[in-house]
Amino acid sequence: MASKLSEADSGSSSADTEGAALPAAASENAATTEAEVQHREPLVKVTHLSESHAGTSLIARVVALSGCCYVWVGEGDWAGSGKGGRLPEQGAVAAAVQTPYEAMPVVTELLGEEGGFGGGMAQRLAKRTGQMVYASVNVSNAAAESLPMIERRVLAVLQGAG
Amino acid sequence: MEQAVRQGALELHGITTEIVVQSFSDRTMVNVTQLEKMGTMLLVTSEASGMGGRSFNVKTLLGRRDDPLLLVYARQLAEQMRLDHPLLLAIALKEEGRDSATFAAVVNKVLALGQ
Numbered sequence: 382m383a384s385k386l387s388e389a390d391s392g393s394s395s396a397d398t399e400g401a402a403l404p405a406a407a408s409e410n411a412a413t414t415e416a417e418v419q420h421r422e423p424l425v426k427v428t429h430l431s432e433s434h435a436g437t438s439l440i441a442r443v444v445a446l447s448g449c450c451y452v453w454v455g456e457g458d459w460a461g462s463g464k465g466g467r468l469p470e471q472g473a474v475a476a477a478v479q480t481p482y483e484a485m486p487v488v489t490e491l492l493g494e495e496g497g498f499g500g501g502m503a504q505r506l507a508k509r510t511g512q513m514v515y516a517s518v519n520v521s522n523a524a525a526e527s528l529p530m531i532e533r534r535v536l537a538v539l540q541g542a543g
Numbered sequence: 544m545e546q547a548v549r550q551g552a553l554e555l556h557g558i559t560t561e562i563v564v565q566s567f568s569d570r571t572m573v574n575v576t577q578l579e580k581m582g583t584m585l586l587v588t589s590e591a592s593g594m595g596g597r598s599f600n601v602k603t604l605l606g607r608r609d610d611p612l613l614l615v616y617a618r619q620l621a622e623q624m625r626l627d628h629p630l631l632l633a634i635a636l637k638e639e640g641r642d643s644a645t646f647a648a649v650v651n652k653v654l655a656l657g658q
Contacts, residue, residue, distance in 0.1 A: 418648045421552040425561045425574070429548075442548065444563055447579035451572075451633075453565070468547060471567035474631070476605060491584060491604045492631070515581060515633075 428538045431457075432531045437524040439531045440469075443538045449513040452506065452535055454498075456524050472519030477503035479511060491515075498525060502532055510539045549656040555648050558640040562649065564656050572631040573620060575649055582635025583607045585614070587621040589629075597622075612641055619650055624657060 430441040437456065444451040455469040473493025477486040477500070486507035488500045503516035520528065549564045563574040576582060583606025592598040601617045613634055621630040 415648075415651075417555055417644075419554040420652075421554050421559060423550040423552040423561055423563070424559075425550065425552075425563055425576070425579075427548055427550060427563060442565070444565075444574065446576065446581060449581050451574070451581065468566055468568040470569045471565075471572065471631075472569070492586065513581070 430531060430534050430538070432527055432534065434527040434530060437527050439520060439524060439527050441531050441535055443535055445539065449515070450506075450510075450539055451515045452502065452517070454502070454516075454518045454520060454528070454531060454535075456520050470519050471517050473497045473499050474515060474517050475499040475503045476513065476515045477507040478513040479507055486514075498528060502528070502535075505532065506536060506539065509536055512539065551652050551656050553648055553652050555645050556639070556642070558637060558645065560640065560645065560649055560652075562652055562656065564653060568628075570629050570631050571624070571626055572633070573653060574633045575616065575653075576633070576635045577637045577640045578635040580635040581633040583610070583613050583633070585617040585632045585634070587617045587630040587632065589621060589626075612636070612646075616646065616649070619646075620653055623650055623654055 426445045428443040428445070430443070432439045432441075439454060440457045441452065441454045453471060455472075457469055474491045475488055475497070476491055477488040479486040486504050488504045490497075490500060498518035498520065499516040502518050503514040506512070506516065507514040518528070547566050551562045553560050553562075558577055561574070561576050561579070565572040574581065584604040586602045586604055587599055588602075589597045589599045599618050599621055601614050603613075607613060613636075616634055617630065617632045620632060624630065
């Protein structure tokens, strides 16, 4: 299990040279900081969607921020999970943003190979919402027929959040 | 079944930091934001080193490439979370939220969300 981080572990190499005097002061600072931290209810809205069509089930997750969002789409039967109860794959990550230089948003693959479904979805959602959209779409070609339906629902979420 | 999405938020010195942790089979994605933006995206991969530990490689995919604090966040989170796959970090910090106390609180919160 990962250990809790104190301020003394924040990666400063100078801590190694200050010897025994540092740990006590760092512990006091860490205890003071812990007392000052207030845990809040998260305000970032995460929406889970699922759509079944022609024997395939798609699940989607939308993390809505201000002026941008992250969308993940995968195959599965339960909201937020993949087939067989295992965690699903994230797959490639594409990003799209509207610019004043072209009619369609500029799209690029940040991770993974180009040519997947994520780039197109990110581009279309960016066009419709005006937001910067990051998208990961990890579905088989057979399940891709259902993508337009879940994309419409994702769009509704983004337009409702905006 | 492992929980796929975990969220949290903390406030320290008047700055609120939102955290979203998404677990996938091939990657873990962590959003840390004080600006309600995705911010800079970094990918951290690790491999066993010859000395018995692990070596970490941090790559900036999008955003600020001149901010060493973001690299520190990425490396520290990857190391503390002890993942067996890459970490994708999206991080957006305010100028006032770049102190070491916030850094420690954010890392601790991410670890707590993972437990």
